[in-house]
Amino acid sequence: MGQKVAGTCYIKVDGEQLTITGAVECPLSDVKRETIVRGHYKEEDLIPFINVDAVKTRNFPRAKLVNGTNMTITAELADGSSYVLSGAYLVDEAKVTGDDAKAALKFEGIAGDWQ
Secondary structure (H helix, E strand, C coil), X not given: CCCXXXXXXXXXXXXXXXXXXXEEECCCCCEEEEEXXXXXXXXXXXXXXXXXXEECCCCCCHHHHHHCCCEEEEEECCCCCEEEEEEEEEEEEEEECCCCCEEEEEEECCEEEEC
16 A cells, blocks of 8 residues: 655644745754764764745735744645644745746744654
């Protein structure tokens, strides 16, 4: 029997659902490891994040997104898992394209938890 591992995803910002194109990225780990010499490594904390391509609809919460500094972003993936980013805020340049109404959004935050 087949198992669904990809497909339709959902993004909610403080409980308000965005329309997205499906391009969602969440980190699988909260650390980055690098080998120093064989068998020995260093470990760095990674910043929790969610990247998503949203569609700027008529009810797009632009003001909430650009002004929010303590949002909760929930990514519900097609396999049934969810990644919750708390203490979130937009980073980098948030912009929308006129030809397809796509808004590339990158959120970073204080904590990210898989559920």
